[in-house]
Amino acid sequence: MKALVTGGAGFIGSHLVDHLVRQGIDVVVVDDLSMGDVENIKNRDLVTIYIEDVRNERFMQQLLQQENFDYIYFLAAVASVADSIERPGETHAINHNAVLSTLEFIRAAKLPIKQFLFTSSAAVYGNLPELPKREDSRVDPLSPYAIDKYATERYVLAYGKLYDLPTVCVRFFNVYGPGQNPSSPYSGVLSILTSCLEDNKPFTLYGDGSQTRDFIYVEDVIQALWLITTKQANHQVFNIANGHELSLNSIIEIYEKVAGHQLDVQMAAGREGEVKHSVANIGKLINLGYSTHWSLKKGLGQYWKGARHATN
16 A cells, blocks of 8 residues: 655644554655644655655646555645745645646546545634534634645545545644644644643733633544545545633643643734634544544643653
């Protein structure tokens, strides 16, 4: 078996690559390293890595033709709302056009893949009041990032049904775990919290802290992706989350207890385009055989332990 992981040197991608290698799958990574790092891949000696941009159609088409992949995991993306607002054109080229180009080549060349998995985002749901968010809930994407993710989902599923391609989409909620880069201005809030707790730096809280999120530890994410692959659950969308809603204020309180000291919190105005409340219904994933193994407290304990170990 052979798998392609675009964005495979990034946070989630590198964890997926390591899992696939442990399953005995031959893995090829394409990553331009704009957000990723080859060092994130533990088993990199067993992986073929191309430092390349997914927008390079000639390269991507040659790779797809010569490698004859069984599984394609498309994680490469401009991965933040704030970044997409600053660079909407570049975001669209990467988050939409590159995916569509890849799908079109698979269709035109009649490549015999077993699954094409596209990673979308809970951002597609926007600020509509219905909670928890189901895969068939109304959507209201508020940013170029969310708009591109939703539009690309529709293409991925339509290609699957129209051309009999084994496609599937997943919507990540708030993923955290080892390998996130806290120095990035677009990093996940938990990695920023970790950095602030480690270095006794002030944490900037945008808004009043009542905004809620559904956090999922990265190992649960990988479990879900592998389950979808092995079950060949095609032509569907799956929420990838824990199914529990927590406010940012309560998350800070839990993490302070895990770390054993208080955080210096500085308040700031809320950010444009930010979703106020978010929690997932994960019934579809559970019906597939999924169960979460990491509560937020357990995950934060492991995350904090790993962060402290890395700095000592």
